[in-house]
Amino acid sequence: MSPTRNRSNGIRFSGVAILACLLAGGLGAPVPGAAQGQGNDVTYSRDIAPILQRSCVKCHRPNSLAPMPLLTYDDVRPYARRIRERTALRDKRGVMPPWFIERDIGIQHFRNDEALSEQEIETIAAWASAGAPEGDPNDLPELSVPTSGDAWDIGEPDLVVDLPPYTMEANAPDWWGMIPHTASGLTEDRYVAAMQVLEISDVEGGAGGKFIYHHAIIASTDENGRMNGNWPVHEVGRNAEHFDPQASPILRAGSQFFIPGVHIHANEWTTTAHLRLGLKFHPRDYEPTRRRSTLTFGNGEIDLRPLVAGQEIHFYQELTQNTKLPTFEPHMHAAGVRMCMDAIWAGRTETLTCAGYDHNWVKVYNYDEDHAPLLPKGTLLHITAYFDNTPDNTNVVDARNWSGLGHRSIDNMAIVIMPTIVLSDEEFAEEMATRRERLGLAEGEGMLGCPLCGFIELPGGRDR
Ligand code: HEC
Structure with missing residues (x-):
């Protein structure tokens, strides 16, 4: 699909x-x-x-x-x-x-x-x-896709969970709150390969008034109400998440989903909408081989001048462990138009990824397994967020305004939401050896995002 x-x-x-x-x-x-x-x-x-x-x-x-x-x-x-x-x-x-x-x-x-x-x-x-x-x-090719309705990019989900709806009055102020618990109905533990969230709205017709969810932090709890999982943050126009096959998250039997933090904004119509979660499972014998972690970081202050394009905010994060980055997920608001991520290690700077940004479509980019950045501890990640606070950026409501940090879409943010895989020295060496083998890298041949790929000896002297 x-x-x-x-x-x-x-x-x-x-x-x-x-x-x-x-x-x-x-x-x-x-x-x-x-x-x-x-x-x-x-x-x-x-x-x-x-x-x-x-x-x-x-x-x-x-x-x-x-x-x-x-x-x-x-x-x-x-x-x-x-x-x-x-x-x-x-x-x-x-x-x-x-x-x-x-x-x-x-x-x-x-x-x-x-x-x-x-x-x-x-x-x-x-x-x-x-x-x-x-x-x-x-x-004409034979029409091989459904001709109506919302689509799952992850294929037909193994589990679909509809969270309770919220009704937002037309033109009302933003609402921050919680969406209560809903049973997943799952009766056995399963590892999740991919997850997609659809916003189901009672407003007919296309975008621009259909959607009210700015973001939803999706979590799950066990039967006793204890937190047992954090899931991707749903945002406006967000695409499906394909978890790294080495470290996919588990959904426990009896889990309930809820949203501890939701931000909803009004459109022109009174709108009732809910989130529909679709999960695709790994086969039952799947076991993760690596540890999942997260490293979400961002800027502390934003100060955007009115009517100026090309404004930049920079922020940094040191990796204290060897780390694989399975995704790049820039998060900005209306004035954001681009984000780049560089890796600085041993006096060398590489640009890992640059992406345009459109606040109607908050996208997650899942790196291919053999090309995900594989970075040694001590690497400094450098993020540059670019803003266009002029009428050219039609996502900005009124570019004559100064604009700063804040939660509303008309305020600004610059964050990367980053699930990570943390690797011991030995695991790190194994990852690089596997990659060298799969990509056929020559001795001494590095690759973008993996500065040591051509160089590290495997512990135990495995011949490479
Ligand atoms: C993920 C959903 C999605 C996909 C995939 C998608 N579109 Fe769109 N498209 C939209 C939405 C929503 C809008 C209205 C918002 C906007 O204009 O950005 C739109 C708007 C447009 C418009 C502007 C319509 C106008 O009135 O000016 C064109 C043209 C368009 N799409 C063409 C395409 C083409 C061609 C493709 C494939 C190559 C495509 N779209 C893929 C969702 C999508």
């Missing part, structure tokens, strides 16, 4: 990929004629529909979150130019599909990658510039 581009099973439309390659005259080359608007060969039926079906209709279909369906040529045709514009934004606020990792810097391998490839973006541009031709309807 998940539209992963980097794994072979994710490329369900390989014929199209090959075709796009042929059109592009080889990998990386621009589509001939695309820029000049002569992409006569590109048609909706053969080239565009497969891209939209894989990457867009999970939201762009009736009764889901997007404002218009993109299921048929008649649906799509009026939007051809806007589709070209939005997909061409690449990693910037507003891009479709919403996925903001910058491609020209940092680690490029993610397990939950939703971005279009460069070739797909150029194919769409060529098609729209050529007048959005339909082509031969016989070329």
